[in-house]
Amino acid sequence: MEWKTLKVRFEDPICFIQFNRPEAKNTINEVLIRECTQVMKICKERSSIVIFEGSPEVFCFGADLQEVDMKQSSEQAYRPDILYDLWLKMTNGPFVTISHVRGTTNAGGVGFVAASDIVIADETAVFSLSELLFGLYPAMVLPFLTRKIGYQRAHYLTLKTNGIDVKQAHNWGLVDAYQAKSNVLLKQHLTRLTKLPKSAIQHYKNYMGDLNDMLIKSKNGAVTANQQIFTDKDNLSRIYQFVENGVYPWEG
Template sequence: MNAFETLAFAQNGTVATLTLNRPDVRNAFNETVIAELTGAFRALADEPSVRAIVLSGNGPAFCAGADLNWMKKMAGYSDDENRADALRLAEMLRAIYTCPKPVIARVQGDTYAGGVGLVAACDIVVAVDTANFCLSEAKLGLIPATISPYVIRALGEQASRRYFITAERFSAAEAHRLGLVHELVSADGLDAKVADITATLVANSPNAVRESKRLVREVAGAAVNDALLADTAERIAAIRASEEGREGVQSFLGKRKPNWLLPA
């Protein structure tokens, strides 16, 4: 990994951690953050030594959304420049959402606007019970457009309708109840819970994890028809015949560890 201006990077075994590292502005993102996150997730997607990714934040807030100075600069953009800028943000979120490695959001503090989109694009969300969330765009005369595909999937249509138009803050407990947050913990228990989840993830077949992520993306919302039945039958047949599929079954029957858990 190259050096970053706005992120911190660490790798412990097969787990990589990317940390938003702008605590002075509550980890708000600008064009540099967007470019660095996009590049980092694309690089980690192809890094064979990494089996899971943790997205974290430095300081009291996880992410406050867009940087005010960046927003001031955008006010002077032409229509074409605004579209290109918005598309770069959308590409960053897609890089996280479609990353073949599992991504865990470690939410240690408040998460607003685009920060909620970052969280929603991750696979698993662990948050401290004191965090607050807010889709605050309507207060500024804006809409949460680029983050909406991920937030609506995570919160559901009904809750998204409310919080998009009211711009109310809601608690971590409410985020957990609605499904945006998977695990709610104390600040003291945050790292232990994230470590437990990453240990579980890296014990699984890397190929099965990758294909399971793709399965959810491509089957969610699909009509249950002959085409879907044929597609899912083809997926299970293919993975049964795969190298890791055969190794997993054989190691289970032989009461031994599969080769993806053995030292390289």
């Protein structure tokens, strides 16, 4: 199959999904969400391991603000629920999900990381939530991030807005393992993970989902909050000024 926003390859039982929007810093648009969802549907039957990657410089820089601006100006509905559902599939699906992070990860990119079962990074990895600078906040990311690193650390990262390095992310539990040659580290993990039966992974993850159902319970609130954020006129004005004129909110 041909993909517009991804590079996908299957090396059974592994599926590699690489974000492929280099001109937009691998930001998230509706096509990327739908293509990821389509690949995950294939993986449900075929793969026991799903690996998400970006480029060596940027894993994923969050929402494509240009698309947000275009959608609102054309009065098209914003659909955050499909992104939340994608992250739920990563968390609860019958496969081990791995984010292999190099370079910058921001905003919604942190959502992909937080939704993953395992996070492997190199020494260049940096993680940030910049939304509050635009009057937004990471409503969709926070249920997954809080589940992974705890309330106060997610709260601090949201308020801080600039990044934390891979060492701090590892200390907080956002990153499970890192080293300079992360490809080698990834291969070491795959040596063991590929031995896990797919049926066992499915039963285990179903059990873990039952132990902690906060992500399901948080969906409606997160989606509603996100819709309010991206329909607020002041927020849209700040996004418009940035997209059209390159003016950051604190500059205007």
